[in-house]
Amino acid sequence: MIIVIAARELRSLFLSPLAWTLLAMVQGLLAWIFLLLVDDYWQLQGRLVSLDNAPGVTDLVAAPLFQVAVWVLLLLVPLLTMRLFSEERRTRTLDLLLSAPVTMVEIVLGKYLGILVFLLITVALIALMPLSLALGATLDIGKLLTGMLGLSLLTAAASAAGVYLSTLTTQPAVAAIATMGFLLALWMIDAASTAQGTADDLFGYVSLRRHYNAFLLGLFDSTDFVYYLLFSAVFLGLAIRRLDDLRLRD
Amino acid sequence: MDEILAQVERLTRRYGEIRAVDEVSFTLLRGQVLGFLGPNGAGKSTTLRMLAGVLAPDAGRIIINGVDLLDQPAQAKRTLGYLPEQPPLYREMTVDEQLHYSARLHGLSRTASHQAVVGIKERCGLTDVSRRLIGHLSKGYQQRVGIAQAVLHDPAVVILDEPTVGLDLLQSREIRGLIRELGQNCGIILSSHRLSEIQAICTHVQIMRAGRLVYASPLADLQQQQQSIRLRVGLKMPPPLARLTQLPGIEGVEELGQGRFRLQHAAAAAPHQALVEQASAENWGLWELTPEQVSLEQIFVELILEAETDE
Numbered sequence: 148m149i150i151v152i153a154a155r156e157l158r159s160l161f162l163s164p165l166a167w168t169l170l171a172m173v174q175g176l177l178a179w180i181f182l183l184l185v186d187d188y189w190q191l192q193g194r195l196v197s198l199d200n201a202p203g204v205t206d207l208v209a210a211p212l213f214q215v216a217v218w219v220l221l222l223l224v225p226l227l228t229m230r231l232f233s234e235e236r237r238t239r240t241l242d243l244l245l246s247a248p249v250t251m252v253e254i255v256l257g258k259y260l261g262i263l264v265f266l267l268i269t270v271a272l273i274a275l276m277p278l279s280l281a282l283g284a285t286l287d288i289g290k291l292l293t294g295m296l297g298l299s300l301l302t303a304a305a306s307a308a309g310v311y312l313s314t315l316t317t318q319p320a321v322a323a324i325a326t327m328g329f330l331l332a333l334w335m336i337d338a339a340s341t342a343q344g345t346a347d348d349l350f351g352y353v354s355l356r357r358h359y360n361a362f363l364l365g366l367f368d369s370t371d372f373v374y375y376l377l378f379s380a381v382f383l384g385l386a387i388r389r390l391d392d393l394r395l396r397d
Numbered sequence: 398m399d400e401i402l403a404q405v406e407r408l409t410r411r412y413g414e415i416r417a418v419d420e421v422s423f424t425l426l427r428g429q430v431l432g433f434l435g436p437n438g439a440g441k442s443t444t445l446r447m448l449a450g451v452l453a454p455d456a457g458r459i460i461i462n463g464v465d466l467l468d469q470p471a472q473a474k475r476t477l478g479y480l481p482e483q484p485p486l487y488r489e490m491t492v493d494e495q496l497h498y499s500a501r502l503h504g505l506s507r508t509a510s511h512q513a514v515v516g517i518k519e520r521c522g523l524t525d526v527s528r529r530l531i532g533h534l535s536k537g538y539q540q541r542v543g544i545a546q547a548v549l550h551d552p553a554v555v556i557l558d559e560p561t562v563g564l565d566l567l568q569s570r571e572i573r574g575l576i577r578e579l580g581q582n583c584g585i586i587l588s589s590h591r592l593s594e595i596q597a598i599c600t601h602v603q604i605m606r607a608g609r610l611v612y613a614s615p616l617a618d619l620q621q622q623q624q625s626i627r628l629r630v631g632l633k634m635p636p637p638l639a640r641l642t643q644l645p646g647i648e649g650v651e652e653l654g655q656g657r658f659r660l661q662h663a664a665a666a667a668p669h670q671a672l673v674e675q676a677s678a679e680n681w682g683l684w685e686l687t688p689e690q691v692s693l694e695q696i697f698v699e700l701i702l703e704a705e706t707d708e
Contacts, residue, residue, distance in 0.1 A: 151501045155487075162489045243485035243546070246449040247502040248474040394453045 148249050152257025153264065160227070160265055169226060173219050173269060180215050181276045184208045205287040209277035210363045213294045216273050217359060220266070220302050221334060225326035227265065228309025229319040231258050232390075237317040251390045255383055259310050266302045270295060290365035297362025300375035301355060305330050307379035311386040314393070330355070400427040401460075402584035403448070403554045408457035410443055417443045419608040420457070425554065430580040432599030433588040434697060440608040441588040442482055445558045448586065449479035462553045475504060478552035482559050484543025488532030492523055492542055495531055496549060503550035517549040521575060537568035544572065548579055555579065557587040561594060573598050592694045604700055611700050627689035628660040629653075630672065633682025645671050659689065 160166040188207045195201040235241040244254050274295050280286060308329055313322040337354035351357050358371040403425040410418040418440040425431050433441045446452040448459060450470050459466040464473040486495055493514065500510030518524045521541045526534060531542060540560065548555055560576065561569040576585060576598050589595050595602055596616065604612035633656060635641075641650045641658060646666030651659040662668050669686065676683040 148502070148504075151498070155490075155498050158494070159487065159489060238485075238488075239481060239483045240485040240487055242446075242449070242451050242479070242481040243499065244502070245451040246474060246477065246479040246481075247499075248471045248504055249502060250471060394451065 148253045149257040149260060152244070152249070152254060153260035156231075156258050156261025157264055160261070165226070166265065169223050170269060170272070173216075173223060174272060176219055177212065177216055177273055178276065181208070181212055184211055185280075203287055204280055204284045205277070205290045208280065209286075209291055209294055212273070212277060213298055213363055216298060217301060217334075217356075220269070220298070221305060221330050222327065223269070224266070224302060224305040224309050224330065225323040227262055228306050228313055228326060229323035230313070231262065231310055232314040232386075233316050233319045233322045236393075237319075245394065251387045255310065255386045255390065259307065259383060262306045262310070263303055266306060267299060270298050270302065273298070287365070290363075293362045293365050293367055296367070297359050297371075300362075300372065301359050304355070304375045304378040304382075307382035307386075311382040311389065314386050314389040401425070402427055402462055403586070404458075404460040405448065406458040406460075408444065408447060408459065409455050410440075410447060410452065411455050416608045418447070418454075421605075421608075421610050422457075423603060423610065423613060425584040425586060427553075427584055428581060429601055430576065430585045430587070430599045431601045431603060432595035433586065433603055433605055434592065434595050435588075435590070435605035437590065439605040441605055442558055443608075444605070445479075445556050445586065445588055446481070448554075449477060449481075449556050450474050451479070451481070475550075476553040478547035478550065478555040480543045480547040480555075480557045480560060482562070484539055485546075486531045486539060486542055489530065491528050491530055492518070492534070493527045495542060496523075496546055499546040500549055503552075505550055513549045513551070517545045520578075521545040522571070537564050540564060540568070540572065541575075544575065548583075551583075553583050555583055555585045557585065559589060560587055561589070561591075569594070592697060604697060606700065612696065626662060628662065628669070628672070629685065629687040629689050630658045630660055630683070631685030632656050632658065632676065633684060634680065636679060636681060644668055644675060657685070 185208055188204060191207070232241070235244070249257075274291065277286070277291060305326075309322070309326040312326045312329065313319070315325070316322050333353060333355045335354075335356070337350045337357050352374070358374045361368050361371050401424055405424070406422050408418055408421045409416065421440075421444055423431070433444065435441050443452065447454045448461075448466075450466055450473070454467070459473075461473040462476040464476075466473040487498075490498070496514045496517065497510055500513050501507070505513055518527055521544060523538070523541055523545060526538055531539060534542070540563070544557065544560060547557065557576065561572050564572060573594065576587065579585060580598075580600070587598070599616055601613070601615050603610055635656055635658070638650055638652065641647065641660065644660075646662045646668040647660050648663060649661035651661070653659055660668070660672075673683065673686070675681075
């Protein structure tokens with residue numbers, strides 16, 4: 148049943164110009180950044196040869212690309228998740244799901260999965276750019292993979308938050324803005340680096356960025372992995388509760 | 398055919414202080430078409446939404462086809478079809494896609510849902526528009542798609558909230574025909590604020606007012622009851638009122654003006670002949686004699702007014 152809902156969600160995305168526009172925008176922007184990075188690398192190459200233990204092409208092109216990709220995806224996710232529930236509540240199509248023999252858990256997970264597949268396609272398309280360098284250079288595949296994993300986990304967590312926020316309102320635009328604000332706040336929260344001791348630990352732990360950066364260095368730390376899973380689970384759980392609550396309230 | 402398909406007991410739903418639905422109980426048998434009638438805001442939609450499992454009740458029990466809707470929602474909803482006031486259609490999907498999705502959601506396998514979609518399109522007259530986008534269809538066709546998605550998984554209980562609202566006369570007629578046909582082998586609950594519609598489709602009628610069920614009866618009973626207990630008489634030279642009252646079997650006389658009278662008589666008595674004989678003997682100039690039917694509308698209006706004066 149989850150698959151049925153997810154498939155419809157995905158199909159619906161591709162039927163609207165929104166998804167295509169967003170994909171085109173992401174690819175266009177990141178392709179430009181990618182070209183700039185390759186160009187930089189080209190110019191640095193001569194000097195790198197003389198260094199011991201010099202950073203490779205993965206560090207100098209792929210990692211910075213993923214760094215930029217996060218910003219683009221954090222802006223993209225809210226636009227994808229905003230319609231999930233708010234639109235269905237506004238047009239009252241949610242009644243179809245609520246009167247069908249499916250549980251709230253299936254509804255939320257189905258919609259989440261639909262968005263997730265779309266975002267994974269996006270991440271794969273982004274990763275194709277640095278992968279194309281494999282034609283003429285040696286890539287650190289391990290680092291590339293952790294980078295992709297980090298990006299996927301981050302977008303998964305961000306869309307879980309988006310799913311929840313879109314259950315709160317019947318206005319997609321409100322959901323989008325709330326999600327965007329929330330994600331950017333969590334992204335930047337550890338910038339309060341002047342904070343000392345426990346405050347710093349806390350901000351550091353909830354920050355989306357700090358957990359992401361480790362992946363880009365090629366580190367797979369289970370703390371980071373669990374952080375993203377927990378983050379997603381919490382917001383999906385909240386979304387399920389919220390839907391149950393709506394049945395009682397309106 | 399006395400199989401109970403839906404049983405509702407003391408269903409209650411509050412919105413803040415207002416009791417939108419107040420202890421409503423009824424049963425639905427196979428083959429029945431149950432019509433909910435009532436003014437706007439009477440609680441019809443709220444009742445139907447609770448029956449469909451879209452809204453949670455504050456109190457009461459709903460048994461659909463032997464399964465408690467509140468305890469085992471997924472199982473109960475399997476045999477339930479629901480068309481909300483606004484058909485739940487995705488404008489960006491084609492008719493085929495929407496129906497297929499709806500069938501899959503109700504647990505039909507890929508092949509079963511394919512067959513169901515083909516069958517229901519035939520019955521609802523949607524075959525010609527199967528590849529059109531729902532957003533581009535007229536209101537009438539959208540309503541048909543809405544009904545189709547509610548019944549394509551062959552549910553035992555079908556809930557239709559204002560199925561013909563916004564349709565023109567011809568479209569309403571078609572939809573009514575469809576509902577009557579469907580009603581033969583399942584149970585249908587529908588709501589309407591159009592009396593003629595309820596009279597045309599339903600086997601049973603329930604009138605709601607301010608969240609309460611104020612009247613419930615089989616439509617056939619109503620028609621029985623209607624067996625002209627009133628006569629409208631037009632006389633060119635009417636005798637004094639008292640003379641009319643003395644006629645055999647007449648219980649009450651009401652003057653309507655311009656030589657017209659309404660005579661109330663016992664259901665068993667048939668005063669027509671006596672009246673005609675009397676009229677010709679005494680030269681009253683009889684020019685009209687019409688058995689007056691108590692229409693559903695009169696009952697409806699009387700009940701609503703009664704309830705209003707009670708408050």
